[in-house]
Amino acid sequence: MKKTMLATTCLAILGLAQTATADTLRLLTWGGYAPDDVVEMFEEQTGHTVEVTKSNNEEMIAKLRATGGGGFDLAQPSQDRIMGPQMEFGIYKPIDVSKLDESLFIPSMLAATMANTTVNGVVYGVPHVWGTSGLVMNTAEAGDVVKDYTDLCDPALAGKVSYRLKRPTLIGFAFALGEDPFAAYDDEAKYKEIMEKVEAKLTECKSNVKTYWSGGDELMNLMRSGEVVASMAWDTGGWKLNDDNADITFVAPASGALGWIDTFVLPAKGQADDAAYDWINFVMQPKIAAMITASAGNFTASAGAEEHAEEALKAKYQASFPIEAIDNIKWYPPVPAGLEAIEGDVLDRVQAAN
Amino acid sequence: MRSHARIGFVLLLTPLVLWLGLLIIIPHIDMLLISLRERISFGVYEPSLAQYQKALTEPLYLRTFWRTAVMSVLATAITLVIAFPVAYYIAKMARGRLQQVLFMLCLIPFYVSELVRTFGWMILLRETGLISNLLQWAGLADQPVEMLYNDAAMMVGLVYTSMLFMVVPLVTTLESLDDSVVEAGYDLGGGGISVLREIIIPHAMPGIVSGCIVVFMLSLGNYLTPTMLGGKDSLWFTEMIYNQFIVRSNWELGATFGFMLLVLSSVIVWGMLRLTGRTLQETMG
Numbered sequence: 001m002k003k004t005m006l007a008t009t010c011l012a013i014l015g016l017a018q019t020a021t022a023d024t025l026r027l028l029t030w031g032g033y034a035p036d037d038v039v040e041m042f043e044e045q046t047g048h049t050v051e052v053t054k055s056n057n058e059e060m061i062a063k064l065r066a067t068g069g070g071g072f073d074l075a076q077p078s079q080d081r082i083m084g085p086q087m088e089f090g091i092y093k094p095i096d097v098s099k100l101d102e103s104l105f106i107p108s109m110l111a112a113t114m115a116n117t118t119v120n121g122v123v124y125g126v127p128h129v130w131g132t133s134g135l136v137m138n139t140a141e142a143g144d145v146v147k148d149y150t151d152l153c154d155p156a157l158a159g160k161v162s163y164r165l166k167r168p169t170l171i172g173f174a175f176a177l178g179e180d181p182f183a184a185y186d187d188e189a190k191y192k193e194i195m196e197k198v199e200a201k202l203t204e205c206k207s208n209v210k211t212y213w214s215g216g217d218e219l220m221n222l223m224r225s226g227e228v229v230a231s232m233a234w235d236t237g238g239w240k241l242n243d244d245n246a247d248i249t250f251v252a253p254a255s256g257a258l259g260w261i262d263t264f265v266l267p268a269k270g271q272a273d274d275a276a277y278d279w280i281n282f283v284m285q286p287k288i289a290a291m292i293t294a295s296a297g298n299f300t301a302s303a304g305a306e307e308h309a310e311e312a313l314k315a316k317y318q319a320s321f322p323i324e325a326i327d328n329i330k331w332y333p334p335v336p337a338g339l340e341a342i343e344g345d346v347l348d349r350v351q352a353a354n
Numbered sequence: 355m356r357s358h359a360r361i362g363f364v365l366l367l368t369p370l371v372l373w374l375g376l377l378i379i380i381p382h383i384d385m386l387l388i389s390l391r392e393r394i395s396f397g398v399y400e401p402s403l404a405q406y407q408k409a410l411t412e413p414l415y416l417r418t419f420w421r422t423a424v425m426s427v428l429a430t431a432i433t434l435v436i437a438f439p440v441a442y443y444i445a446k447m448a449r450g451r452l453q454q455v456l457f458m459l460c461l462i463p464f465y466v467s468e469l470v471r472t473f474g475w476m477i478l479l480r481e482t483g484l485i486s487n488l489l490q491w492a493g494l495a496d497q498p499v500e501m502l503y504n505d506a507a508m509m510v511g512l513v514y515t516s517m518l519f520m521v522v523p524l525v526t527t528l529e530s531l532d533d534s535v536v537e538a539g540y541d542l543g544g545g546g547i548s549v550l551r552e553i554i555i556p557h558a559m560p561g562i563v564s565g566c567i568v569v570f571m572l573s574l575g576n577y578l579t580p581t582m583l584g585g586k587d588s589l590w591f592t593e594m595i596y597n598q599f600i601v602r603s604n605w606e607l608g609a610t611f612g613f614m615l616l617v618l619s620s621v622i623v624w625g626m627l628r629l630t631g632r633t634l635q636e637t638m639g
Contacts, residue, residue: 058601059600062599062603087397088397089397166601206586209586210500210585211502211585212585225480225481226482227481227500340603341602341604344601344602347597348589348597351587352417
């Protein structure tokens with residue numbers, strides 16, 4: 001009897017120990033950020049299992065909001081989408097930076113992201129992958145016309161341009177119109193004024209647009225078939241297309257490419273924090289980060305990962321970004337609450353306009 | 355004995371009650387409550403009718419609302435006009451094997467998902483697509499023709515998506531029509547049109563009404579087809595609901611839109627039944 005008791009207790013303890021060290025990590029991320037080979041290596045090394053769900057900024061926040069921050073153990077929204085949703089819905093939990101190996105991060109990027117994701121003195125996010133959005137175009141056909149976002153409205157390209165009806169388009173057009181929307185983030189009246197200008201421009205531009213793209217693959221098809229020659233898109237999209245057609249590439253617009261950083265955050269009701277910290281420390285190692293760069297097409301905040309990145313990608317990056325273009329990147333600051341309602345109304349009106 | 359019967363009754367009823375309660379009634383009550391509040395500041399909400407006021411005064415929302423309703427009615431009408439001869443042929447003219455084969459042909463496109471079917475239309479209609487190339491090859495067009503991203507393309511997609519749901523109820527009702535009744539109509543001196551109007555359509559009415567209701571609901575609630583085929587001008591009401599919930603994080607307005615859609619579809623279905631002088635019971639039974 002006693003023996004059985006002992007055995008059961010041992011088993012129970014073993015079982016408990018097992019769950020404490022080997023967890024299931026439910027990762028809510030973007031396509032390409034958790035490639036199969038990296039997941040396999042991580043599972044082998046740590047014993048954790050990883051369940052990957054691919055999503056985008058809006059859906060990540062909507063999913064976490066619907067469950068009050070449950071259902072996932074690690075999420076990767078952009079750094080500008082952390083402060084607002086956290087203040088509004090409380091869907092994240094503070095990140096304990098001491099559990100991370102800070103030496104793995106590029107110091108300036110880590111500091112900037114932590115500053116941008118601090119609410120009430122508590123840090124909620126650390127950086128992972130960064131990139132920009134700007135112009136993807138066929139330089140042979142549109143290179144002379146398109147230098148900035150607003151050039152997409154040039155009549156010479158009627159019916160051959162495309163962009164998304166989302167907030168990056170509004171911000172990009174505002175910069176191209178000579179405004180600084182980021183400086184007006186805290187001034188709702190001023191921001192509204194800028195957005196009205198953008199709305200007028202986008203409405204006027206509408207006849208020039210073939211279609212508003214909504215998914216990366218859709219845009220790829222449009223560009224590849226030649227139906228669209230210039231568009232507003234992510235840098236990786238342009239670089240991928242560059243492999244098939246040397247004329248197509250990513251160009252940083254005159255008013256500046258828009259820079260984003262996707263982060264790591266812990267959802268409020270996440271149940272595998274240790275596994276989440278393990279994952280962050282694992283993927284930030286230079287070699288692993290280079291594997292993610294190869295799969296996602298974007299560079300990471302991992303210090304020293306560039307050395308391991310493919311030469312071809314580095315060459316494309318340098319061609320798209322001369323030094324002055326890098327300095328001109330406009331990094332998204334955290335979005336204050338209320339602005340998205342203004343933007344939403346503008347986007348709806350543009351879509352419905354004739 | 356009686357208590358046995360009662361237990362059986364309760365057991366049989368439980369799944370239905372759970373289904374209705376958990377999946378339909380409770381979420382709708384929650385939606386209604388969400389739609390009846392207003393965001394004051396971070397995490398602070400107050401009950402108010404502001405959302406309904408906004409939805410009913412903003413011209414854009416109303417325009418999209420009516421556009422979606424009118425286009426859905428139009429899609430239903432077109433589907434009926436195309437499906438009726440098809441159903442009549444399958445039910446009355448085709449015999450034996452041919453009948454089964456034709457019915458299967460209607461069914462087969464629905465073996466694949468709606469997304470794939472819509473992509474199929476995109477491949478056909480796009481500027482570098484099959485039809486455009488065919489026209490150029492035949493010399494009917496001297497440059498690529500863009501047939502995607504407009505209301506006509508969207509209508510094609512909607513009608514195609516809902517065709518089956520019109521054909522099936524029509525075939526079922528038309529099959530029950532006795533051939534001798536049609537024959538008697540002709541014997542009594544009726545022409546093709548008067549037989550159709552006086553005999554076939556009245557008999558097929560339950561099928562027409564239930565088919566129309568299903569197709570109308572499907573079109574009204576469709577998200578994929580208008581978004582993918584309709585392009586830059588086609589804002590569908592469901593797309594606005596998605597935008598409010600997911601993109602804008604504005605659940606209050608999204609829930610309000612959801613309720614407006616629910617009321618609209620209920621009113622139009624009720625109107626359809628009134629117009630044809632039928633009750634819901636007759637149509638569904």
